[in-house]
Amino acid sequence: MRLRDALALLVAAGLASCGRGQDGVVKMRGFTPNTGLQKDTREIRAYCPNCGMQVEVGAERCPDQRHCKARIDWDEKYRCAFCGGTGKCRACYLMEKEGGQCFNCKGKGFLPFRGRTPQCPDCKGSKVCTVCKGSQNCDYCGGEKTVALATVRERARKPSEGKEEGVEEKKPAEKKPEEAKPAEEKKPEEKKAEEKKPEEAKPAEEKK
Ligand SMILES: [Zn+2]
């Protein structure tokens, strides 16, 4: 997976530089929506290269002054992981949207249906990819392939922001207090299916 490769590279870069302060670890996670109906789960977080504690982007030292005290350096810019450093719109790429056109209506803006032409629910009639607005550039880096430190800082989730609305926090699917219930209420297979809930973003759901 490209996204994972990008992360590995960033981590490796963080580890490789000793001597001066180590480079802060910047992780770009989540998924670019493929359509206008999908949720944007992208986020950036930064971590201390020494102890792994979440830090604010640009922090000069690890906030853990009791145990870590690491000095942290930051690069001027970071490879955009949301387009894999290509600068191209991820949604266009994944959905094979031709020329930045809306995939759902094939650039028509409407969907012919029993002789009528209701507006396309994805592009809302704009005819183009709602993510890049038809430019075919990655909407996150604007086609630059990298994201400047200032932008990373601005967009990164602050450590204090915690997990609320944590777009991509991998919570195990809400555990119900099953202990309280009679055990035979669920068959084993059903239980398994429930545990296997997809953790990652789901593909676009068609509007009903
Ligand atoms: Zn640290």
Ligand SMILES: [Zn+2]
């Ligand atoms: Zn696009």
Ligand SMILES: [Zn+2]
């Ligand atoms: Zn459309």
Ligand SMILES: [Zn+2]
């Ligand atoms: Zn990008």
